Amino acid sequence: MRLVVALGGNALLERGEVPGAEIQEKHVAAAVEALAPLAVDHDMIITHGNGPQVGLLALESAQDPNLPHQYPFDVLGAQTQGMIGYFLLQAFENALPGREVVSLVSQTLVDANDSAFTYPTKFVGPVYDEQDAKRIAVLRGWVVRPDGPAWRRVVASPEPQMPVELATIRLLVANAAIVICTGGGGIPVCRGADGLLHGVEAVIDKDLTATILARELNADALLLLTDVANVELGYGSDEARPIYHTTPAALRTEKFPSGSMGPKVEAACRFVETTGNKAIIGRLDDATSLLLGASGTVVEPAPSDGH
Numbered sequence: 104m105r106l107v108v109a110l111g112g113n114a115l116l117e118r119g120e121v122p123g124a125e126i127q128e129k130h131v132a133a134a135v136e137a138l139a140p141l142a143v144d145h146d147m148i149i150t151h152g153n154g155p156q157v158g159l160l161a162l163e164s165a166q167d168p169n170l171p172h173q174y175p176f177d178v179l180g181a182q183t184q185g186m187i188g189y190f191l192l193q194a195f196e197n198a199l200p201g202r203e204v205v206s207l208v209s210q211t212l213v214d215a216n217d218s219a220f221t222y223p224t225k226f227v228g229p230v231y232d233e234q235d236a237k238r239i240a241v242l243r244g245w246v247v248r249p250d251g252p253a254w255r256r257v258v259a260s261p262e263p264q265m266p267v268e269l270a271t272i273r274l275l276v277a278n279a280a281i282v283i284c285t286g287g288g289g290i291p292v293c294r295g296a297d298g299l300l301h302g303v304e305a306v307i308d309k310d311l312t313a314t315i316l317a318r319e320l321n322a323d324a325l326l327l328l329t330d331v332a333n334v335e336l337g338y339g340s341d342e343a344r345p346i347y348h349t350t351p352a353a354l355r356t357e358k359f360p361s362g363s364m365g366p367k368v369e370a371a372c373r374f375v376e377t378t379g380n381k382a383i384i385g386r387l388d389d390a391t392s393l394l395l396g397a398s399g400t401v402v403e404p405a406p407s408d409g410h
Contacts, residue, residue: 158228211289
């Protein structure tokens with residue numbers, strides 16, 4: 104089988120955790136331990152989140168007195184792809200000696216006129232209490248919003264259109280390499296009237312890019328891995344209940360938080376609707392049982408959908 108795996112930010116950092124290199128390497132090693140058994144038997148393409156990391160670099164860049172201007176988000180995205188890709192690359196090479204593994208710095212096309220640029224929604228960086236968040240927002244010209252009980256910075260998150268390096272990714276997968284690509288959803292770029300690419304100030308949702316990757320690479324399954332066992336109805340309430348098997352139509356009748364489970368649900372629905380194959384949302388530690396349908400939330404077409 105061919106699998107596209109989207110690792111949530113928890114694969115590298117838990118909420119509120121100090122973003123030290125050694126802590127992230129430890130989390131990556133655990134993630135690869137969970138994924139390596141699947142990579143032995145299946146083609147695997149991996150993408151990952153970068154919200155905490157890109158937010159940290161943005162904060163450091165803004166505070167650096169030696170810089171006349173802070174680094175733009177496309178550059179920060181490239182930096183995080185290099186760092187996280189290196190962690191994953193080395194961990195897979197150590198776990199599966201002799202297997203070809205590639206970490207690719209890669210771009211994703213977006214529309215310069217996407218409405219997301221006027222209404223930023225994507226959480227990046229550390230968490231703050233409300234008072235500190237609003238104070239820092241005024242100081243640095245940020246937009247901040249509630250993220251659960253805490254507050255975080257938000258930036259534009261336009262719809263991904265297509266990975267720029269898709270042909271290269273196809274070639275690598277065809278040669279049985281484990282491919283780590285489109286980290287953070289891909290470096291956001293637009294193509295100008297002259298046909299040339301240029302970076303834009305944005306962060307792309309990695310789950311939505313993972314859906315495009317999975318569709319274009321003819322993946323048999325899309326695994327959206329996070330730190331909760333299932334998608335839940337009424338998440339966070341006393342009436343919360345897990346969803347085990349469902350369809351896109353059923354999921355689309357419910358509402359899920361836009362800053363957390365919402366993009367994963369949308370990504371799962373899009374993949375199933377466009378391919379007829381299954382998407383599974385669940386815990387990273389359960390990766391093997393997720394593929395078997397023994398855990399997580401399995402999203403499949405309804406029998407009448409014709410797939």
